[in-house]
Amino acid sequence: MDTRALLNGQLKLRHFVLALTIAEHGSIVRAAEHLFVTQPVISRALRELEQLLGVPLFERGARGVSPTVFAEVFLEHARAIVGHVQQAKEHIDELADATRGEVTVGTYVAGGNLLLPRAIAWLKRERPHLVVRVREATPDRLRSSLVSGDVDLVVGRLTPQRGDTPLRQIALYHEPFRIVARAGHPLFQQGRPELATLREHPWVLPVGQTALRGEFLEAFARERIAPPVEQVECSSPMTIRTMVAETDFLAIVPHTVASSDPLLRMVDLPLEAVGQTVGVTMLDDRTATPSTAFMLSALEQAAAGIRDSLRDSTPFANAGATP
Incomplete structure (x- = not known):
């Protein structure tokens, strides 16, 4: 993926959260329910992410979806990125009210x-x-x-x-x-x-x-x-x-x-x-x-x-x- 995509806003934090949620629930339907959005929204965002990365992240099956080998690598970094953002928010909140x-x-x-x-x-x-x-x-x-x-x-x-x-x-x-x-x-x-x-x-x-x-x-x-x-x-x-x-x-x-x-x-x-x-x-x-x-x-x-x-x-x- 061209690193310029990180600057022009194509890759967003919601993509990381989306991938983590799908992996956790093993289903696009359940991921949508968990994030309080519709299934088409999840499916469209996943297609965007896979196009940006140039690889498939999840294999679709009768019982849901399962991560590909590419997803395993992406998810590891996604956890770290989302974790850092969450901690930054907590740190700022604490500084605002000691x-x-x-x-x-x-x-x-x-x-x-x-x-x-x-x-x-x-x-x-x-x-x-x-x-x-x-x-x-x-x-x-x-x-x-x-x-x-x-x-x-x-x-x-x-x-x-x-x-x-x-x-x-x-x-x-x-x-x-x-x-x-x-x-x-x-x-x-x-x-x-x-x-x-x-x-x-x-x-x-x-x-x-x-x-x-x-x-x-x-x-x-x-x-x-x-x-x-x-x-x-x-x-x-x-x-x-x-x-x-x-x-x-x-x-x-x-x-x-x-x-x-x-x-x-x-x-x-x-x-x-x-x-x-x-x-x-x-x-x-x-x-x-x-x-x-x-x-x-x-x-x-x-x-x-x-x-x-x-x-x-x-x-x-x-x-x-x-x-």
Whole structure:
């Protein structure tokens, strides 16, 4: 495409929004409904965009449309462009009224149980009119939301980053995972347990293809012990908690969860190599809005208290660890 098209107004922001909406909904009809326009308007704008780019973006089928290989590349850049524009608007709004603003935080299992609630409480005390939105999703979906600007920062377990998107990670604290059971579990009548005996109990385990699942299995492999026979895979903290509290299942949870839940009791068998570094992930090439910067300060304040409590209660935790 001739770059002069960017100056003469042929390629417009609505084209980027249009392509993203069609890809999200997989249908021109549903995209039109979402944008409150008619189907012919969407179809005409899509034809304009494909003519400007000189390639087809979507393949039409009986059940809707699917992105072409050209669309996959275009959509990645479209998310970044729309995200930058959204953030620019938010930044300007906050500068116009310094007492207000909004920030959207993405989170998943780690970080959502203690760090984020404490940070939000601290933030609201200091800036009560700031609107905080929390979005929970899988790490890969949150990464896409970061790029698109739907999420300002992500709180959770830090993992090695893949792909070309420049991300900045800030480690806040490191904590071990602990084995937990219900208070009346039979194993507490058997003295200090060993890993070989624990494998005979039913377990709620992290889902496959996760770092935590790999660390758990490696702990057994180092002792040359086969993993537990009876397993249930689960990523829902509430489901895990209920299963452990009401049955004889065992599970591994972050130390901050294990030590603060009255329905769970920690098994006296530390898994020293099973842990997580909790922190913040942000886009490296995007300037944080004042509200985002304020949320980051709140997270650092909350993390300082968690580091202190971990230091007092377990020998495994250390601040500033790398993922």
